[in-house]
C-alpha cells in the first residue's frame with residue numbers, strides 16, 4: 001500500500017522469497033506459517049510475509065529494500081511483436097509497449113498478461129532491462145489451459161493485449177558477490193534465471209556458475225541450444241541439462257533435476273543458489289540444500305504452480 005516493493009514470488013508460503021525477521025508487534029498465521037522456512041529459522045524469529053497477518057503495528061527486518069516509487073506498477077496496452085515456438089510445448093512472446101510509456105523493471109520480476117476476454121496470468125520476465133524494451137515471456141502449454149490455449153492459437157505476432165506489472169522479484173540488488181552461483185531451472189522456470197544471466201552479462205559476468213535445467217520430456221528442453229551456445233562463449237558457465245524421461249539429446253542426465261544437483265554439488269556451504277520452477281521442486285530443493293549446510297540466506301527462489 002505504501003509502494004515499497006518487497007521481494008516475493010509464490011505468495012503461497014513455499015518459495016521463501018518473502019522471508020523477513022520479526023522485530024516487534026503482533027502477527028498471526030491463519031493459514032499456517034508456510035513451508036518456505038525450517039523450524040530452526042522460525043524459532044530464530046523469521047517469518048514469511050505472504051503468510052503473516054499483522055494484528056498491530058509491526059516492525060520486520062527484510063533482506064533488501066528498493067526505495068518506494070523506484071519501480072512503479074502500471075497497466076499498459078501492448079502488441080505481440082514476437083511469437084515464436086521455442087519447442088512444441090513452449091512459446092516465446094516479445095511484447096512491445098507504447099514508446100511514450102516508461103516501464104521499469106529489474107531481473108527476477110514478473111508481469112500479469114491480460115487477454116481480451118479478461119483472462120489474466122502471471123509470467124516471469126525472461127530478459128533484463130538492458131536487453132531493450134521488448135518484454136520477453138516463456139509460456140509453457142498447460143493441458144486445456146484457457147490462457148495458454150489462446151496464446152498458442154494466436155499463430156503469429158500482431159495481437160493487442162494488456163499487461164500489468166512489474167511485481168514480485170526474488171533477486172536482491174546486492175546479491176551478486178563473488179561466490180559461485182548454482183542456478184536451478186524447472187521447465188519455464190528458466191525464464192527468470194535467463195533474466196539474471198542477461199543482467200550478469202551486462203555487468204561483466206565472471207562468477208563460476210553451474211546451471212541445471214530440468215524438464216520432464218525432451219520436448220520441454222526448449223533452452224538447450226541457447227544454453228549450450230552460452231556455455232561455449234562463457235567458460236565460467238557449466239550447463240547441466242536433466243530430463244526425467246528417456247531423451248536422445250546429447251549429454252542430458254536422466255532423472256529429476258534436484259537429484260542431479262544433489263549428486264553433483266557435494267559442498268554447498270559457500271554458494272548462492274537461485275532456483276525457479278514448480279513449488280514442490282523449489283520446496284524440496286530448499287529442504288535438502290539446507291540440510292546439507294546451505295544457509296537459508298543464500299537460497300533465492302521463484303516458485304509457481
Ligand code: FES
Pocket residue numbers: 008009010011012013014015016017018019034036048049050051
Ligand atoms: S513464500 Fe512468500 S512469496 Fe513465496
